[in-house]
Amino acid sequence: MAVSVDEAVSAGPARDRTPPARSLGGRGHAALEIALLTVLAVVMLFPVLWMIETSIKENRDVYAVPAQFFGFTVTMDHFKDVFVAPGGGRSALSVAFLNSVVVAGVSTVLATVLGVPAAWAYSRFAVKAKKDQLFFILSTRFMPPVVVVIPIFLMYRQVGLIDSKLGLILIYTAFNVPFTIWMMKGFVDEVPAEYEDAAMLDGYTRVQAFRRFTLPLLVPGIAATAVFALIFSWNEFVFAIFLTSSDSVRTAPPAIAGLIGGTTTDWGLVAAASVVFALPVLVFAYLVRKHLVAGVTLGAVRR
Amino acid sequence: MGTVAVHGLCKSFGKVQALDGVTLDVPDGSFFVVLGPSGAGKTTTLRAIAGLEKLDAGSVHLDGRDATGDAPAARDLAMVFQNYALYPRHTAYENIASPLRARRCSSSEIAAAVERMSNLLHIERLLQRRPAQLSGGEMQRVALARALVRHPRAFLMDEPLTNLDLKLRVEMRTELTRIHRSLGATFVYVTNDQVEALSMADQVAVLKEGKVQQVGTPTEVYERPANQWVAGFVGSPPISLLACHAEGDRLVGAQGWTLPRPRWTTAEDGRALLLGLRAEDLSVEQHGDASLSGELYGLEPLGDRTVVDVRVGTEILKVKARPTVTGTTGQRLLVTVDLDRAHLFDAGTGLSLSQAGR
């Protein structure tokens, strides 16, 4: 038992024992598989490619009819426009990105700090009506944000949280904590309680035992959970557009959406802003990909 | 000092009653073995003593002081877990050092103590390895070292030798007995292996389904089992049990045999009884007046002896014989019984009826 957890946590590639791809049999089938996968890849990736391409095209090529897929002039002007205002100084979009970083980052940290100990408690202790409590916690995620946005709006207006970063941070944390508890409980369940038992007999308190011996084993799970929480907060649109209005508070999703509309739409700027918006999560997920895969297979799926 | 006394321990997990009124008194410095089959509640008993299990009822006294609600760290006990529970991220060295680190010992003290332990348990070479790089026997010894590295009130050991291969197990038995003597500490040792219990214990408590069946020295438990179940669980080959009843000065077997009634039985005529006969109290070679007739059913050569299975009616008697014994299946045999060493149990309650007259 001790062995398997450790291996699962530390050895990245060694664990990657995916079953051999199920062949449909014969060459014809293989060709069909490849064809279908190619179609799927094109359908999935084309919008992404188009976005990237638009972000580096000159305006002339962006609006060209018929559309120019190859042979356009490359420019970085749109990216400059994302960060620098037309008259010089910081652009509204760059402020929005900064707001997104703060709101998503802080709410993810808060959700993790609150959710991990809660998950540990639900996993280790005999809590009264544990199943009902866990179901209740999960049930808060059943409804889409848009259902609660009006009451939240009214409440926030009363307490003065409207149009503030703190307001967004709190609501994102509230949305992420249940998810964190659920996902982390799976990971904590995987770590034998006996390490903590042994530590307590060694002379540590229960909390010390958790911190010193269980928490390090949970790092992959925490990383995986935090990425999901971060993605939620980073992408969130409904609360952001209803609860914030000023440029100094607004996060990136409503700010980018705000670029569309009006008499003309600067598609090059929209595309460049979208690329900048998509990058951080991709980079972050890439950095923790080992934990992410180990984490997802260890905690959430195997249970 | 290191006395451990538990009284009336009760613990249930859902519908399973793991402990049902367990009372044990472990004297200071003794090697106290809790013996029972898997699922008897041995681990739960140890965990209750250690303070890892919330009890439904009962009390734990350490050195005469009520410690029932104390946190594990406050009880000053060391435990070897059934599956070691070595910290997977830590080296063997750090695992052994852990109890000392918790007590904020200096690193020179720790180094000295770990070295002493690694010499004692022959794990010098393994200190820099992690649990995943250790074999079962090696993990076992590291777990023992982690417990033995300090001087707690008592050591709790949960089947520490079960996962070892036979040779190592026999070695470690002697080793542990030696360590116990040299430390003079109290050991509460859990096992399902009756040989371990009989060879190592000062006192044995036999546990079954969360109830203590008998407490006594190994000799007492073996020679005077309190009930039929203990008689069957302790001893190898297992005791043979024959259904019978008393009739005047004779014992009449359900399979039609008769034997002289042992003088010491107090059972009234007609009461359903079980006659318990250990393999070494039976013989196919000598001939006395108390004997049973049956046929050879099988031979089990064990090197230093051979166990002869003799069928009496539909019941099987296990008889210890010299290793040279031979025979063919179905051959008639006369089995001589040492009635002075036989056991009688009430067939209904299973309780021993032998105690009174001896």
Ligand SMILES: Nc1ncnc2c1ncn2[C@@H]1O[C@H](COP(=O)(O)OP(=O)(O)O)[C@@H](O)[C@H]1O
């Ligand atoms: N944490 C637990 N949850 C549910 N049942 C348990 C738990 N611990 C022990 N049990 C049950 O209690 C009984 C005694 O268990 P245990 O003390 O581990 O026995 P032993 O160590 O003698 O094999 C068993 O039937 C076991 O299934």
Ligand SMILES: [Mg+2]
């Ligand atoms: Mg056990």
